[in-house]
Amino acid sequence: MVEVQKSLYIGSTEIKITYNLFQINRIICAVENTENNETGFYFLNCTDSWHVDQNQQPPNTELRITIYGLRINEPKVILSNTIIINSPLHHMRLESHNKHGRFPSDRFTFLVATNGMNCSADQRVNEMTNKSSIIFKCEDVQLPINTEYHYIQIIQTTSSTNDVSSYNEYIELTTTYTNEIPCVNLPSREAVNYKIYKVSLSGNQYYVTKTSKKSQFITHNSKYDVHQFHDMALLFISGSGTMKIPYLYRNKPSYHPTIQEVIKTGVMTKYDKDNNGDQASSINHNIKGLFFSASMDKDTRQPQTSSFFGDYRILIPPEHLIPGLNLYFADFYCNHKAHYVTLVLTKPGSVEDVYCKVRLIKLDINDNKFLFHDQGFYYTTSDRKLWVEVLYTEDVHVDDMLSDGKLLKEITPTKGMGQSKLDGIPKNKSCKTCNLPKRPYSVNNSRYFNIFNTLLDYSSLY
Known part of the structure; x- marks a missing residue:
């Protein structure tokens, strides 16, 4: 490692900067007046003299300086540091992110413009x-x-x-x-x-x-990521049999807005998909739909007699919902106990169909392991450890389907809270069965990751 020292002049102030000669060849300097929050960026090459005109600043003005070291035409920061200057001479060493304890997001505390x-x-x-x-x-x-x-x-x-x-x-x-x-x-x-x-x-x-x-x-997950989840789900149920699906069924509490709407209008309207499942799923809060379960009780081959998700149940034979729709594989995840697969049913050409087509994996309704049609009936896996959930992306006209005999509704006992968690439950990130392999990173020091989680609190995203 060859280190060099170079001077950055900010008005009459000199900062002696030490950095690795072969890691960077340009720097970006952010200068903030901490008194009035006025901020400027300067783009400098390592081969040039580094002069920043700050002579207009009053004497003894405190400035906050952040230096980013980069390669030409590359936006990724390689070396960086931040100091406060209030005297004529300072020293600064540019370091990689994982060689100092200061978490870099504190840089977001400066650059607060009036507008x-x-x-x-x-x-x-x-x-x-x-x-x-x-x-x-x-x-x-x-x-x-x-x-x-x-x-x-x-x-x-x-x-x-x-x-x-x-x-x-x-x-x-x-x-x-x-x-x-x-x-x-x-x-x-x-x-x-x-x-x-x-x-x-x-x-x-x-x-x-x-x-x-x-x-x-x-x-978001790339389409390649979704392919990997699909392959992992197939591996999870390998060797399992199949079971007939008499109904796609949905449970919600009687007081749920969609149920209150059904009582008033006879229509169950689709709404935003929540954050349940993989945290990077592209369909979270980006498409609308109504969730139905395709999995039956493994012993009775009928819908579960009770539900965790509410007492109001509608049951629709799959032949009244699925024909003519596109079927997509979206997600494979668990919430510490059971594993789930998320499938999406879309009307061809709909907003949801256009969105899913380029992001999810389209399945052949006659040839897949999760929800398929064969000789007039619909089937799903009989694996006891996997639940197949279907997001139907159209409104359900409950009253019309009831009068036509295409739908049943009933009150069922509830388990636990008897309702789903607000905005869903994020995926269990520690499960080795349904998480993708870790992406390699350069340094293994959990302290920085813990600081990151503490300061950013990404739980609000989930």
Whole structure:
């Protein structure tokens, strides 16, 4: 390892910076006036002299300096550090993220511009290429056309579903003509912490004019990830038999909004899929539907006599729901006890069908192991350890189906609380049967991962 020391001059202040010669060849310097929160970014090459014009600052102004070390044309931060300067001479060593105890998200405590902006992340899949991308949408005032806008994104990520010890950080300057900002390329299944800064160029400084709030999301499972879950679920039930499905059935408490709506209108309306299941599932809060169980009591071959999910039950023979719909495999997970498979039924060409087609695995209704049709009947696996749940993505016209004899409804006993948990239950991340292999990270030190979980509190995402 060859270390060098180079001076960064901020006005009349000198900072002697030590770093590894062969790791980085450019730096991004963020300078914040801690008194008025004015902040600017400077982009510097390692071969140049490092001068930042801050002569306009009053004497003895306290500045907070963050240095990011990167490679040319790469947004991933390799080395970094932050210091407060209030004297003429300082020293700073740029370090990799896992070589110091300070958690890097404290960098999000600076750069608080007077004018805020709302910013959300939109995860997309190109229908032609099947390539995934993430777009930050800054919901700002109407922007004039044919005008350049500059944004800086700062992103920190770690695995959302595996107990790993490392994190990555990215910083990128993006020029656009709209309020849509392409995110840096991120892996699937990552917990993401981000802020977006609208900046304006003046001389060699990009000064912050607007700042988004710190926000979080999880990058969705890729289609390859879903294929892996599908293969794991097949392995889980290998060697099992099949059983006939007399009904697809659904339980909710009598006071549940969908049941109250049925009483008033005769229609059970689909609603947002919750966060139950894998934390990175792309269908969580992105499609609407109504869950039905396809699994029967393994002894009676009929629906369970009682339910954990409520006392109001509707039962529909599968031949009245499934024909003409597309069937997708979405998820394989457990909640510490039973394992579940999530399937999705969509009307061809519907909003949900278009969404699922590029993200999930389409199953042949006549040839799959979870829900299939054969000689006029529908079947599912008889494996006692797996429950097959079906998300039906259309409204159910209960009164019409009752009058036609296509639906039954009844009151059933309840188990436990007799209702599902608000917004679902996240997947058991420690299960070796239904979790994907851990993605390799460079350093194995659980202390940093624990700090990450404590400070970011990603439980709010689940």
